[in-house]
Amino acid sequence: PKSPFSVFLPLKCAKKMQTQVEDSVKPIVDPHDIDPKLLQKLSYDALVFCSLRGLVVGDRNSEKSGTVPGVGMVHAPVALLPMSFPESQWNQACEVAPIFNELVDRVSQDGEFLQQSLSRTKKVDPFTSRLLEIHSKMLKINKKEEIRLGLHRSDYMLDEQTKLLLQIELNTISSSFSGLSCLVSELHRSLLHQYRERIALDPSKIPTNNSVNQFAEALAKAWNEYGDPRAVVMFVVQAEERNMYDQHWLSASLREKYPTLLHLAWFLLVNSPGNISLAFNTHQVTTTRKTLAEIDAHGELLEDGTLVVDGEPVAVIYFRAGYAPCDYHSESEWRARLLMEQSRAVKCPSISYHLAGTKKIQQELAKPNVLERFLENKDDIAKLRKCFAGLWSLDESNTVKDAIERPGLYVMKPQREGGGNNIYGEDVKEALLKLQKEGTGSDAFILMQRIFPTISHSILMREGIPHKEQTISELGIYGTYLRNKKEILINQESGYLMRTKVSSSNEGGVAAGFAVLDSIYLV
Ligand code: ADP
Ligand code: MG
Ligand code: MG
Numbered sequence: 001p002k003s004p005f006s007v008f009l010p011l012k013c014a015k016k017m018q019t020q021v022e023d024s025v026k027p028i029v030d031p032h033d034i035d036p037k038l039l040q041k042l043s044y045d046a047l048v049f050c051s052l053r054g055l056v057v058g059d060r061n062s063e064k065s066g067t068v069p070g071v072g073m074v075h076a077p078v079a080l081l082p083m084s085f086p087e088s089q090w091n092q093a094c095e096v097a098p099i100f101n102e103l104v105d106r107v108s109q110d111g112e113f114l115q116q117s118l119s120r121t122k123k124v125d126p127f128t129s130r131l132l133e134i135h136s137k138m139l140k141i142n143k144k145e146e147i148r149l150g151l152h153r154s155d156y157m158l159d160e161q162t163k164l165l166l167q168i169e170l171n172t173i174s175s176s177f178s179g180l181s182c183l184v185s186e187l188h189r190s191l192l193h194q195y196r197e198r199i200a201l202d203p204s205k206i207p208t209n210n211s212v213n214q215f216a217e218a219l220a221k222a223w224n225e226y227g228d229p230r231a232v233v234m235f236v237v238q239a240e241e242r243n244m245y246d247q248h249w250l251s252a253s254l255r256e257k258y259p260t261l262l263h264l265a266w267f268l269l270v271n272s273p274g275n276i277s278l279a280f281n282t283h284q285v286t287t288t289r290k291t292l293a294e295i296d297a298h299g300e301l302l303e304d305g306t307l308v309v310d311g312e313p314v315a316v317i318y319f320r321a322g323y324a325p326c327d328y329h330s331e332s333e334w335r336a337r338l339l340m341e342q343s344r345a346v347k348c349p350s351i352s353y354h355l356a357g358t359k360k361i362q363q364e365l366a367k368p369n370v371l372e373r374f375l376e377n378k379d380d381i382a383k384l385r386k387c388f389a390g391l392w393s394l395d396e397s398n399t400v401k402d403a404i405e406r407p408g409l410y411v412m413k414p415q416r417e418g419g420g421n422n423i424y425g426e427d428v429k430e431a432l433l434k435l436q437k438e439g440t441g442s443d444a445f446i447l448m449q450r451i452f453p454t455i456s457h458s459i460l461m462r463e464g465i466p467h468k469e470q471t472i473s474e475l476g477i478y479g480t481y482l483r484n485k486k487e488i489l490i491n492q493e494s495g496y497l498m499r500t501k502v503s504s505s506n507e508g509g510v511a512a513g514f515a516v517l518d519s520i521y522l523v
Contacts, residue, residue, distance in 0.1 A: 031081055032457045032468045038198055039459070042080055042191060043466045049190060050075035054249065055183040058242030066240035069248065076180055077510060079500050080459040080466060081199075082188040082206050082521040083473050086158070089165040090207070090522060093156055093477045096387060097493035099380045100154050101481035104172055106374040107361065108148070108352035111139045113373070117364040118355065120443040121415060127325040128358065128415045130334060134341050135351045143341075149222040149316065149348045150481035151175055151215050152357075153497065156387065157474050160454040166389040168451070168474060172357030173323045173349050173417065177510065177517065178211035178478055179249030181497040185209040185519040205522045211478045211495025216253035218480040218490050220283040222346045223315045225484050231315035232286045234345075238321040239291050247320055251287040288312065292322060292333035299339055307343035316346045323354075323417040359413045363391040363446040390449030394435070394442035403447055404429050411448045419514065424450070424506040455503045460516045473500045473518060496520065 034042075050056060055076050058065030062072025107113065114135065122129045153175035155168040185206050192203040223233055233254060235247060290298075290309055299309040307314040317340050321327045328334055341351050355361065364370060366388045371381045392399040403410040407428035414421055423431050423445075435442045458471040476497035482490040501507075501515035510517055 030457050031459050034459070035198075038195070039080075039466060042195065043459075043461060043464075045191060045194065046078065046080055046187060046461060047075055047464060049187050050078065050183075053183055053186070054245060055180055055187060056245050057180075058244060060242065066242045066244070069244060073245070074463060075461065076184075077460065077462050077516040078184055078187065079471075079498075079516050079518040080461055081191065081201075082185075082519040083456060083458065083471075083498055083500055084523045085473075085475065085498070085520040086163075087522045089158060089163075090475075090520065092165050092383075092387070093154070093475060093496075094493040096383050097152075097154060097477050097479040098481075098491045099375070099384055100170055101150055101152060101479045101491050102380075103365070103371070103374055103384065104150055104152065104170070104353060104356045105148060105481060105483065107356040107365070108145075108350065110374070111135070111352065114352060114355045114361070115139070118358070118360055121358075121360050124441050124444045125415050127328075128355075128360075130328070131351060131355060134338050135355060137338070138341060138351060145347070145350050145352075146485040147222060147225045147346045148350065148353070148481070148483050149218060149346050150353055150479065151178070151218060151318075151348055152479040152481070153178075153476045154479065155474055155476045157451040157453045157472070159389075159451050161452070165387050166449075166451050167362075167387045168389075169359065169362060170357055171417070171476075172353045174320050175476075175478065176243060176320070177246055177476075177497045178215045178495065179246040179253075180517055181519075182209045182212050182495065183249075184498075184517045188519045188521075201521065206519050207496070207522060209495045209519065211497070212249050212253050214478065214480055214492065214494035215250055216283065218482050218494075219250075219254055219316055219318060219348070220285050221489060222348070222482055223283075223285050225482070225489070226315035226346055228313055228315055231313040232288050233316040233318060234295075234309060234314045235287055235289045236295065236317060236319045236321050236340075237289050237291060238327060239293075241320070247289075251289075254283050254285045254287055256283070292327060292336040293329070295340065296332040296336040299336065301339060301343055305342070305344035307340060307345045314343070314345045316348060317343075318348045319354075325416075358415050359446050360393075360415055363393060363448075366391040389451060392447045394432075394445055394447060396447075399447055400432055400436075404432050407432075409450050411450050412445050413448060414444050419507050422507065456500075458500050458518075460500065460502075462516070470503045471500045472503045473498055474515075475520065 059074035065072030189203040412423035453472040478494040498518035499515040500518040
């Protein structure tokens with residue numbers, strides 16, 4: 001059945017466009033009906049694009065692919081064509097991004113709220129407990145973070161029945177794929193352009209995606225605020241990272257920022273041509289990559305709080321590791337986390353930003369009258385609340401009872417990041433019954449309304465092979481936020497990530513191997 005979220009235009013619109021191209025052109029309505037020869041050509045060109053343009057990840061079949069760049073690369077898993085998405089919900093998702101940024105910042109400043117809301121989680125979840133311990137130490141010494149940088153990604157699914165845009169979660173640490181997602185939009189635009197006579201889709205309906213430059217811009221501005229030209233931006237990374245190219249795109253953008261044509265045109269309009277060299281100003285920010293263990297071994301705090309790692313002062317600490325218990329192999333990694341938190345470097349995220357992004361806090365913020373504690377503007381509050389799905393703690397006995405009776409309508413979530421940790425379907429029932437029997441441990445989880453997005457048809461490219469699948473999608477909107485003691489310097493929606501996965505799979509992680517990168521086609 002053709003869904004409204006099918007990749008292609010509704011037949012009506014496609015017909016209209018058809019008259020603009022050749023009469024003989026037959027618009028495709030469903031990607032699963034695509035002519036096999038055309039599919040072969042599209043796939044081939046997509047693979048060439050990925051290889052030439054660095055839309056790549058480390059190949060899990062190659063031993064060194066997680067440690068040595070340039071060895072064992074494979075195209076990133078991608079959808080062959082963009083996914084339809086309604087323009088109004090797209091605008092809605094973009095509009096709330098700065099409000100969520102502001103919310104995270106306000107919540108991060110309320111240490112008591114964080115400690116209180118997570119107090120019971122702390123007793124049963126050792127990982128969250130360690131994070132809270134660091135947070136609590138910072139509260140004790142009255143540590144102030146004056147320059148605050150957030151690189152967030154708020155994820156949504158479109159509920160089929162209600163057509164509501166519902167938030168899945170808000171990531172405040174290691175929001176990934178800002179580097180690769182821009183390239184997917186470019187890939188799709190280029191294919192639509194190239195095959196415009198065969199596929200009646202308008203490339204300009206794929207929104208511009210500039211996430212990598214916007215993340216780089218925010219990091220560079222934070223670096224600038226820190227104010228030491230010799231200092232570096234330090235990427236905290238896992239020792240083995242197959243998604244390293246996504247990260248390298250960001251460091252490359254920090255090193256050299258080339259102006260876009262639009263930027264140049266604007267610059268020439270408002271400046272004299274003599275100043276043209278300014279338009280080519282590059283960030284020229286140096287980045288380093290360090291694991292938590294390396295930071296513990298080679299890092300030190302100077303008396304004024306400056307963090308020095310391997311002899312280099314660090315202006316900004318950007319975490320692409322440290323969000324999961326498995327990143328902390330020993331006490332050494334926890335020492336590194338504490339050392340960084342004690343320093344005066346800008347942390348992305350700080351321990352309080354990290355905690356503000358936990359599932360427990362998401363659930364607490366969804367309770368009545370809690371948003372009001374952090375935001376004044378009633379319209380803003382209404383806009384955020386509109387995208388909250390049902391969220392409950394496990395001490396709400398009616399909900400737990402219902403979840404045992406109808407487990408398929410819920411998702412059970414621990415305080416974890418990175419995909420693959422949630423509980424679905426009959427497992428929800430079993431897990432809840434087990435917790436009831438044991439009488440402890442339920443504070444480690446929250447319950448969430450299960451969202452059922454519309455099922456579409458897509459072609460997913462994996463290891464060079466196109467697969468026709470029934471799929472569902474999740475839209476992530478990046479947000480950048482930067483402030484200093486005096487004022488907000490950046491608070492913006494900053495590009496997007498569409499992820500599409502086989503509809504029968506519960507989880508949606510690309511890195512975890514469940515989903516592919518996608519872009520959107522506004523309808
Ligand atoms: P993580 O921090 O591990 O990414 P998420 O809350 O994003 O945790 O959950 C992982 C995946 O599980 C999501 O990408 C989505 O595919 C699926 N998921 C999470 N919550 C829901 C929900 N309420 N309804 C349907 N699917 C969900
Ligand atoms: Mg997450
Ligand atoms: Mg997620």
